[in-house]
Amino acid sequence: MLKCLLCGATIEKRLSLKQLLLPGRIPQPKICIKCQSRLVLRKSTHPCPGCGRKLLASETICWECQQWQHQYGWLLANQSLYAYNDMMREYMKRYKFQGDYGLRLAFQAEFNQFLKEFDYDVLVPIPIAPHTWQTRGFNQTTALLTLPYTTALTTIANNKQKQSSKTRQERLKTPQIFRLTQPQKIIHQRVLLVDDVYTTGRTLYHAAVLCHQAGCLEVKSATLVS
Ligand SMILES: [Zn+2]
Numbered sequence: 001m002l003k004c005l006l007c008g009a010t011i012e013k014r015l016s017l018k019q020l021l022l023p024g025r026i027p028q029p030k031i032c033i034k035c036q037s038r039l040v041l042r043k044s045t046h047p048c049p050g051c052g053r054k055l056l057a058s059e060t061i062c063w064e065c066q067q068w069q070h071q072y073g074w075l076l077a078n079q080s081l082y083a084y085n086d087m088m089r090e091y092m093k094r095y096k097f098q099g100d101y102g103l104r105l106a107f108q109a110e111f112n113q114f115l116k117e118f119d120y121d122v123l124v125p126i127p128i129a130p131h132t133w134q135t136r137g138f139n140q141t142t143a144l145l146t147l148p149y150t151t152a153l154t155t156i157a158n159n160k161q162k163q164s165s166k167t168r169q170e171r172l173k174t175p176q177i178f179r180l181t182q183p184q185k186i187i188h189q190r191v192l193l194v195d196d197v198y199t200t201g202r203t204l205y206h207a208a209v210l211c212h213q214a215g216c217l218e219v220k221s222a223t224l225v226s
């Protein structure tokens with residue numbers, strides 16, 4: 001009996017004609033219909049072309065992305081699969097902060113399908129810091145991936161002050177937190193950075209700056225939620 005990974009309810013197997021005709025092609029659902037109905041697809045919410053988060057009806061780009069554009073002269077064009085709502089906040093809490101490794105499977109098929117829609121040469125996940133490895137035991141982003149990826153980035157020692165405790169001005173000035181381990185693997189390539197959540201953008205912009213400096217043809221990013 002299949003149980004919903006999120007709420008534990010029994011998932012009823014109602015096979016469609018397509019599933020019957022193409023056995024094995026469509027993955028078994030990992031979450032129940034009720035939990036699925038609480039997901040909001042980001043592309044359905046008038047997303048910002050810079051960060052992928054929801055814009056006001058009157059906006060064409062959000063204020064924060066205007067600041068990134070001003071600081072770097074380019075934008076990441078981040079796209080996310082799901083909106084960060086109560087459902088995804090609860091999911092992230094259990095998956096990432098309580099370290100429930102099994103929950104990587106909840107959206108794995110959908111997320112990799114989403115990533116396949118991008119034009120890129122190399123998929124580069126955002127690494128986690130050594131102290132996070134020690135407490136969580138896994139990288140929540142690479143655990144989501146079934147597509148091949150390249151470990152081109154590693155974290156460097158940085159102050160551990162939380163992003164959320166800084167003002168925006170302080171965050172903008174945060175020194176680089178990554179270095180490239182394999183620049184030869186990304187030079188002249190179209191890089192798609194991948195992370196679990198787009199929050200302030202600070203982490204992804206640090207990674208993107210290094211990719212631009214290394215001579216990547218294009219750098220974009222994708223996250224599970226934003
Ligand atoms: Zn459920």
Ligand SMILES: [Zn+2]
Nearest residue numbers: 048051062065
């Ligand atoms: Zn934006």
